Amino acid sequence: MIIAEACRQVLKDVGVNPERTALEWASAAEAPRFVELITRYVSAVKSIGPLGKAEGENKEAVIGMHLKAGAKAASALKVRTALGKLAKDIKKSGDYSPGIISEGVTKKVFPAFREERLTQEVQICLSEIGPCKSADLSEKTGGGIKEIGKILETLSRKKMVKKQGSNWYGIGMGNQES
Amino acid sequence: MTAGDFNPHILGFFCHWCCYAAADAAGVSRYQYPPNVRVIRVMCTGRIDLRFILEAFGCGADGVFTGG
Numbered sequence: 366m367i368i369a370e371a372c373r374q375v376l377k378d379v380g381v382n383p384e385r386t387a388l389e390w391a392s393a394a395e396a397p398r399f400v401e402l403i404t405r406y407v408s409a410v411k412s413i414g415p416l417g418k419a420e421g422e423n424k425e426a427v428i429g430m431h432l433k434a435g436a437k438a439a440s441a442l443k444v445r446t447a448l449g450k451l452a453k454d455i456k457k458s459g460d461y462s463p464g465i466i467s468e469g470v471t472k473k474v475f476p477a478f479r480e481e482r483l484t485q486e487v488q489i490c491l492s493e494i495g496p497c498k499s500a501d502l503s504e505k506t507g508g509g510i511k512e513i514g515k516i517l518e519t520l521s522r523k524k525m526v527k528k529q530g531s532n533w534y535g536i537g538m539g540n541q542e543s
Numbered sequence: 544m545t546a547g548d549f550n551p552h553i554l555g556f557f558c559h560w561c562c563y564a565a566a567d568a569a570g571v572s573r574y575q576y577p578p579n580v581r582v583i584r585v586m587c588t589g590r591i592d593l594r595f596i597l598e599a600f601g602c603g604a605d606g607v608f609t610g611g
Contacts, residue, residue, distance in 0.1 A: 368591065368592070368593055369609070371593055372593055372596050375593060375597070376596075376597075376600075379597070381600055385600070385605065385606045385607065386596060386606065386607045386608075386609070387606075387607075387608050387609065388588075388609045388611070389562075389608070389609070389610055389611070390561065390562075390610070390611045391561060391562050391565045391610060392561050392565065393560065393561055393564030393565055393568065394565070394568070395565050396565050396566075396568035396569040396572055396574060397569075397574065398565070399562060399565035399566055399568075399569050399576075399610070400569050400574045400575075400576045402610070403576045403577060403580060403608070404576055404577060406553070406606070406608050407551065407553060407577040407579050407580070407606075408577075410551045410553060410579075410605055410606040411549055411551055413605075413606075414549065415549060415551070415605055416600065416603065416604070416605045428600075429601065432597055432598075432600050432601035433601055435597045435601075436594050436597040436598045436601055439592070439593040439594040439597055440592075440594050444593075448593075
């Protein structure tokens with residue numbers, strides 16, 4: 366349930382309609398129910414339309430990059446710890462209502478994910494496009510100027526990017542795995 | 544392309560013990576259902592990770608259905 370809620374918020378962040386995912390239950394003996402669920406879900410996706418085109422014009426490449434960075438960010442230590450901690454807290458409180466889960470994800474998991482995704486995306490941009498101004502990075506990644514500034518600061522402290530004039534350069538990128 | 548001839552690529556993550564068996568039973572009893580779902584069997588729905596879903600969309604899936 367936590368993963369499902371996190372998934373919805375994260376998909377919204379990367380620009381994909383969260384209605385494209387579904388989490389449903391059908392027991393082994395409930396074939397008719399399964400058929401009904403699948404039929405309803407497929408018609409729902411059909412009415413939303415193809416990925417990318419339905420989200421907006423020329424969004425396919427942008428969403429592709431967001432998803433690539435998002436997938437990397439989803440396996441980042443920070444995000445995983447946040448998910449684990451939230452699961453532990455909820456188990457402790459014993460309150461599994463959707464409101465509590467949603468609030469927990471918004472407060473704890475989502476910020477970690479967004480920061481991680483933007484970091485990944487800044488690195489992808491710098492290694493694929495080359496030197497960029499921070500305003501360009503903000504536009505490409507969909508992050509605010511302040512957020513990007515903070516991320517660039519952290520990265521430059523780790524000696525992964527450097528600034529020359531108003532351009533940012535990536536250091537030793539393209540051949541490293543996260 | 545009209546909505547009528549759009550055939551979505553849907554990825555299904557089915558639990559081995561529940562939804563997968565239900566899908567099997569649906570096949571055996573010859574129920575008709577849309578053929579758009581490509582199934583990946585997992586041993587438990589709890590195995591599914593945020594990354595699986597994001598990568599599925601990254602690979603061009605139009606939807607991800609998780610069946611527990």
